[in-house]
Amino acid sequence: MSLSRYEAYKPSGVAWLGEIPAYWEMRPLKSIIKKSIGGVWGKDPTNTNSDIVCLRVSDFNFNQGIFKTSKLTKRTISTSEQNGRLLQKGDLVIEKSGGGEVTAVGRVVLFNHDFPAVCSNFTNRLVIVDQVLSTFAAKLFQTLFSCKVNIKHIKQTTGIQNLDLKSYFTEQIAVPPLPEQEAIVRYLDHATHKIDRTVRAKKKLIAALNEQKQAIIAHAVTRGLDPNAPMKESGVAWIGEIPAHWEMKRGKALFRKNNRPILPEYDVVTCFRDGEVTLRKNRRTTGFTEALKEIGYQGVNKGDLVIHAMDAFAGAVGVSDSNGKCSPVYAICSPIAEVFPKYYALIIREMARNQWIAALSKGIRERSTDFRFDMFGTQHLPVPPFAEQEAIIRYLDEETTSIDKAIELSKKEIDLLQEYKTRLIADAVTGAVDVRELAKELPEIVEEIDDENIIDETDDEAVEEMEE
Known part of the structure; x- marks a missing residue:
């Protein structure tokens, strides 16, 4: 529905305001x-x-x-x-x-x-x-x-x-005059209520899709793909049973911690809480605290398993898709056994999802822990045959692609709704549109939407790098 404008306007003399209703x-x-x-x-x-x-x-x-x-x-x-x-x-x-x-x-x-x-x-x-x-x-x-x-x-x-x-x-x-303020507020309360209700429904959908995705991943990386495989106890509480032919080994028997030199042309690689490890500029260029000196920075290669010591508890573990440099707070790991790094990234993220990393680690700041390589090295992890690890990753790539697309679509729709809401509020309170007649048909009280417990899918890692 298009909104009407006021009958007459005058210049405000202010760039962001533009023209305003003549009597404001x-x-x-x-x-x-x-x-x-x-x-x-x-x-x-x-x-x-x-x-x-x-x-x-x-x-x-x-x-x-x-x-x-x-x-x-x-x-x-x-x-x-x-x-x-x-x-x-x-x-x-x-x-x-x-x-x-x-x-x-x-x-x-x-x-x-x-x-x-x-x-x-x-x-x-x-x-x-x-x-x-x-x-x-x-x-x-x-x-x-x-x-x-x-x-x-x-x-x-x-x-x-x-x-x-x-x-x-x-x-x-x-x-505007006080009665007009009341009309604008009444209209906006009703209009934004509808937008917020739609956003809340989409956030619930995203949460449900993420739960579905995590359930698929958890079952595959700890139970394998053969539903008829005989099982045995892993001896680790958060893992439970594993296929009988799988082994259990400590992290230090599977990976070594690297400390590679950096080259002048290297860009910063960041490990995000959603498991993506990529050049920072691939995700965004603002919102990080830059280090005055890159003391202790290390090289990271494409294919390395990267564990963010302070944010691993929240899922900041993944396989780098780029060569670059990163903070010393990261553990840069390469296999010393026949293992598939992406499989172990998912295993460690599953460990985090089960609160195992948070229970093991000592927090050094709010909403963080300290999960260093030495601690990772002592953990017993499942070791399927290498071919089975690859098969699990291929299966998960196929099974979760459609879920990821649905999540991204919902996020984009939320962004568009939020942009529309912001623009609508601005247009109404600056007089770009006239909502007085529409407001007359609306009651004064609108039930408030409390969405503070709905999962917020925004990227909240702007300050995850204390050294950067």
């Missing part, structure tokens, strides 16, 4: 903000009345424009520190420090809860003036972010982006 008012962003108060981190919780929810940027559900509430953090915040910082329903919270190359600093979400909470020191509490709906302001801030208006107000030091709020809040915006 141009104002600086700061004019709609009654208060901007820095957040607080406080001290470790003491299980007393001073403990309070402290909302962090990691709690932002930016796609929905609200907070996630599944894993809230409590901190001890003194009464004096709480003064002026207690969030009220309808407040906005803006990220002022953090960000990165993939997602710049400056995201804003709405606090729409009744429980007592403050926001962390990397954020500010924003109280919106009475003449502007906080829900409209939240969508306006989303548009400022999607249009990259925040970028020119970012100052970066030591890898952390800081948003100059004083400068940012001087940006000019267009503000």
